[in-house]
Amino acid sequence: xxxxxxxxxxxxxxxxxxxxxxxxxxxxxxxxxxxxxxxxxxxxxxxxxxxxxxxxxxxxxxxxxxxxxxxxxxxxxxxxxxxxxxxxxxxxxxxxxxxxxxxxxxxxxxxxxxxxxxxxxxxxxxxxxxxxxxxxxxxxxxxxxxxxxxxxxxxxxxxxxxxxxxxxxxxxxxxxxxxxxxxxxxxxxxxxxxxxxxxxxxxxxxxxxxxxxxxxxxxxxxxxxxxxxxxxxxxxxxxxxxxxxxxxxxxxxxxxxxxxxxxxxxxxxxxxxxxxxxxx
Amino acid sequence: xxxxxxxxxxxxxxxxxxxxxxxxxxxxxxxxxxxxxxxxxxxxxxxxxxxxxxxxxxxxxxxxxxxxxxxxxxxxxxxxxxxxxxxxxxxxxxxxxxxxxxxxxxxxxxxxxxxxxxxxxxxxxxxxxxxxxxxxxxxxxxxxxxxxxxxxxxxxxxxxxxxxxxxxxxxxxxxxxxxxxxxxxxxxxxxxxxxxxxxxxxxxxxxxxxxxxxxxxxxxxxxxxxxxxxxxxxxxxxxxxxxxxxxxxxxxxxxxxxxxxxxxxxxxxxxxxxxxxxxx
Amino acid sequence: xxxxxxxxxxxxxxxxxxxxxxxxxxxxxxxxxxxxxxxxxxxxxxxxxxxxxxxxxxxxxxxxxxxxxxxxxxxxxxxxxxxxxxxxxxxxxxxxxxxxxxxxxxxxxxxxxxxxxxxxxxxxxxxxxxxxxx
Amino acid sequence: xxxxxxxxxxxxxxxxxxxxxxxxxxxxxxxxxxxxxxxxxxxxxxxxxxxxxxxxxxxxxxxxxxxxxxxxxxxxxxxxxxxxxxxxxxxxxxxxxxxxxxxxxxxxxxxxxxxxxxxxxxxxxxxxxxxxxx
Ligand SMILES: [Fe+3]
Ligand SMILES: [Fe+3]
Numbered sequence: 001x002x003x004x005x006x007x008x009x010x011x012x013x014x015x016x017x018x019x020x021x022x023x024x025x026x027x028x029x030x031x032x033x034x035x036x037x038x039x040x041x042x043x044x045x046x047x048x049x050x051x052x053x054x055x056x057x058x059x060x061x062x063x064x065x066x067x068x069x070x071x072x073x074x075x076x077x078x079x080x081x082x083x084x085x086x087x088x089x090x091x092x093x094x095x096x097x098x099x100x101x102x103x104x105x106x107x108x109x110x111x112x113x114x115x116x117x118x119x120x121x122x123x124x125x126x127x128x129x130x131x132x133x134x135x136x137x138x139x140x141x142x143x144x145x146x147x148x149x150x151x152x153x154x155x156x157x158x159x160x161x162x163x164x165x166x167x168x169x170x171x172x173x174x175x176x177x178x179x180x181x182x183x184x185x186x187x188x189x190x191x192x193x194x195x196x197x198x199x200x201x202x203x204x205x206x207x208x209x210x211x212x213x214x215x216x217x218x219x220x221x222x223x224x225x226x227x228x229x230x231x232x233x234x235x236x237x238x239x240x241x242x243x244x245x246x247x248x249x250x251x252x253x254x255x256x257x258x259x260x261x262x263x264x265x266x267x268x269x270x271x272x273x274x275x276x277x278x279x280x
Numbered sequence: 281x282x283x284x285x286x287x288x289x290x291x292x293x294x295x296x297x298x299x300x301x302x303x304x305x306x307x308x309x310x311x312x313x314x315x316x317x318x319x320x321x322x323x324x325x326x327x328x329x330x331x332x333x334x335x336x337x338x339x340x341x342x343x344x345x346x347x348x349x350x351x352x353x354x355x356x357x358x359x360x361x362x363x364x365x366x367x368x369x370x371x372x373x374x375x376x377x378x379x380x381x382x383x384x385x386x387x388x389x390x391x392x393x394x395x396x397x398x399x400x401x402x403x404x405x406x407x408x409x410x411x412x413x414x415x416x417x418x419x420x421x422x423x424x425x426x427x428x429x430x431x432x433x434x435x436x437x438x439x440x441x442x443x444x445x446x447x448x449x450x451x452x453x454x455x456x457x458x459x460x461x462x463x464x465x466x467x468x469x470x471x472x473x474x475x476x477x478x479x480x481x482x483x484x485x486x487x488x489x490x491x492x493x494x495x496x497x498x499x500x501x502x503x504x505x506x507x508x509x510x511x512x513x514x515x516x517x518x519x520x521x522x523x524x525x526x527x528x529x530x531x532x533x534x535x536x537x538x539x540x541x542x543x544x545x546x547x548x549x550x551x552x553x554x555x556x557x558x559x560x
Numbered sequence: 561x562x563x564x565x566x567x568x569x570x571x572x573x574x575x576x577x578x579x580x581x582x583x584x585x586x587x588x589x590x591x592x593x594x595x596x597x598x599x600x601x602x603x604x605x606x607x608x609x610x611x612x613x614x615x616x617x618x619x620x621x622x623x624x625x626x627x628x629x630x631x632x633x634x635x636x637x638x639x640x641x642x643x644x645x646x647x648x649x650x651x652x653x654x655x656x657x658x659x660x661x662x663x664x665x666x667x668x669x670x671x672x673x674x675x676x677x678x679x680x681x682x683x684x685x686x687x688x689x690x691x692x693x694x
Numbered sequence: 695x696x697x698x699x700x701x702x703x704x705x706x707x708x709x710x711x712x713x714x715x716x717x718x719x720x721x722x723x724x725x726x727x728x729x730x731x732x733x734x735x736x737x738x739x740x741x742x743x744x745x746x747x748x749x750x751x752x753x754x755x756x757x758x759x760x761x762x763x764x765x766x767x768x769x770x771x772x773x774x775x776x777x778x779x780x781x782x783x784x785x786x787x788x789x790x791x792x793x794x795x796x797x798x799x800x801x802x803x804x805x806x807x808x809x810x811x812x813x814x815x816x817x818x819x820x821x822x823x824x825x826x827x828x
Contacts, residue, residue, distance in 0.1 A: 014792065060779040064731045065724055068397040069349060070389060075583075083734050085786030102583040106435070107565050109350060112442040114394035117348040117434070119590065153779055154397070155386070155716045156702065162392045176564055192815075195778045197769060199711035200796045201807060203815025226697075228705045232822040236712050237778075265811040267793045294658065340645040344597045345590055355717075363600050365652030382717040387699050399724065433645055435582045436568065456698055472681075475644045477635060478577035480662045481673060483681025506563075508571045512688040516578050517644075545677040547659045 002100065002177040004185055006047065007251045009215065009244040010133060010273035012056060012188040013266045014125040017089055020132040033271055036261030037133045040275055043258065044134050050181040051097045051144045053170065054127055055246045056188045057152045061124035068154050069116035071166060074147035075101040082122035091128050097144035100177055107173035113166055123147055130188045150243050152189065156227065163242050164223045167249020187247030189240025193269035202235040203270050209262060211241060212274050216257045219248050254279040282457035284465055286327065287531045289495065289524040290413060290553035292336060292468040293546045294405040297369055300412040313551055316541030317413045320555055323538065324414050330461040331377045331424045333450065334407055335526045336468045337432045341404035348434050349396035351446060354427035355381040362402035371408050377424035380457055387453035393446055403427055410468045430523050436507065443522050444503045447529025467527030469520025473549035482515040483550045489542060491521060492554050496537045499528050534559040576687050579638045589641020595619040599649040608653060635665045710821050713772045723775020729753040733783040742787060769799045
């Protein structure tokens, strides 16, 4: 029986990908930021997940304004890095897990989630940057990845509660998959940042750290945070943190924080990441 | 305040469109089938809905296997008839109602339905045939139309219960739209038919008529019909009738049947349609 | 979810003469269906009509799928993951109606099939469940 | 739904210096964003770089939208319905980073903006609500 064993929440800032791709991670600007991921790199390498369900948002790469799916699950065999305007990142293709992805997709629809199934798409920095942060620069990513794209660009995004419920449903679906595999779920995006207007550059360390605290201390509070609070407190792009709640919902009531890291800035953004172990 | 005043359930068989387009409706084969819609044509003309929310499924026209949305709402200005392999139907373009459609889409996402928003797509016989049956052959369709496309091709389609709940949520959304407009909702597809394999041509008059009865007599029973029952009793394509439950859910607990018609066959299919008035 | 996906899917194999378009079939038939979809464009229909085998060379179909399409063996196409709404692009390009194409899967002549439909269609009696023989 | 969509949307207008990408903005900026998206293709980037005005002729943008794009006035682009992730295709084609492009919207020099970020970023204090002045 497949099982979700752990979750990671992490920023997915495009410039982190650039720093990795062009070997700048030793520079002063980047050293602390990347060093915070060292523990996690070691831990993931030792955990050897077979599959990562990677929750992210597409940033006008695979989807333009013609079609805006709220929840889209990638059931294809392979997903290529998107050309976001400066050529595709020179990172490995993402190899999917169609058996598990289709299994989850089918379970979710029966469970009354109105999924969009995607068989072909390119994946942008939202998905590939967390892979670089956790796995470094291998010739091939060391596990299969199921992309789960969430609309957080055109309003309204899904509510925090809906994200949480989707996470719970994903956990049920994984548990009903007959193969004995180790599955992780990663929620990405955030933390506080605003990429637009006179208020750009907003960072809210206190709010971000309370969010990180409450992923283990009081997750039910996080589930009820309204969109307006993300916008006011964490900047217009801080809304991406609703995607962490899919990860958190999938881990069940009790988790243990294994590692945590917070750094300002990377580009316009607060970098945060957390590793949570599922307790049965 | 906008209000949903009535609903129609109707088959959307492609050959009905052909019969209409090529003026064959007076032929022996078609006379009774089209005559059954005469009352409804008169009634709709007198009701003059401002907008019809038209629930249908795409039959591999706008969507191919690359992307399969469970619930997709058309928020665009205009939708053209699709080329389904023999050229587009010579019927008017479908003019959308972006104000109401976006309003509904936004409300539904806040209400925890995981909608896919569509701004550009062609619409196939599933949408255009019901327009021909209700409106005949005008130079322009007499009202705005909001396409609501439901996946009933790749399994699993949404459950009957989820369709019902979506209908209820659509009704809430329409009621919160500030303009004073008359909205109808049509659910299309069915009735019993199977378009494949040695069992093709299956028709179940008794089951279809009980379904028509219970849209007013016992709608809660319909809501709980499992997919397997549609498949066993009404043929593999009878599953389209789950879409009628979105219409029925949107009408609230009490309805009055104004008209009903059932005819076998049109092509491979049992033609049925029903007109339901919403009682407050 | 009150029912496991395994139980949900297993039921579908109990219906006589029917292939439900499940994920397993959708995956097997992916390129077969995508090929068929390409015939929605008039220019592709012309190329297809001019040389069907050459047209198929551009698509990663299995040899069995290619044979089944070229033979217009729709039951075989369904077994190989085809879906009727995608395959409709093939028979529409041939100028066949749904009724004509569908009748070819029943073992009946188109006239007999048409007559059955005019007489009220095929009864579900005995065709509901293989296991329960009803 | 516990909150009306009207109330939900009204809140967003109370945030200083921020345009939330609502349906109203998405509709207004539809072609502006679709134009920007077209720059994901290398061949389109070449055509755009060769003659920006000529490139824009193919897109039904309003004159204000065209002016704002040509002037790289990103605040104005946002007012006219642009979304930053779409507009990113324009500034990426210019060779600008997110930080460089974003700083142009703040009234600060890129050096001052960069220094602010290194010092911990912009405080939310006083920037949460126009109405409540907090
Ligand atoms: Fe992001
Ligand atoms: Fe249909």
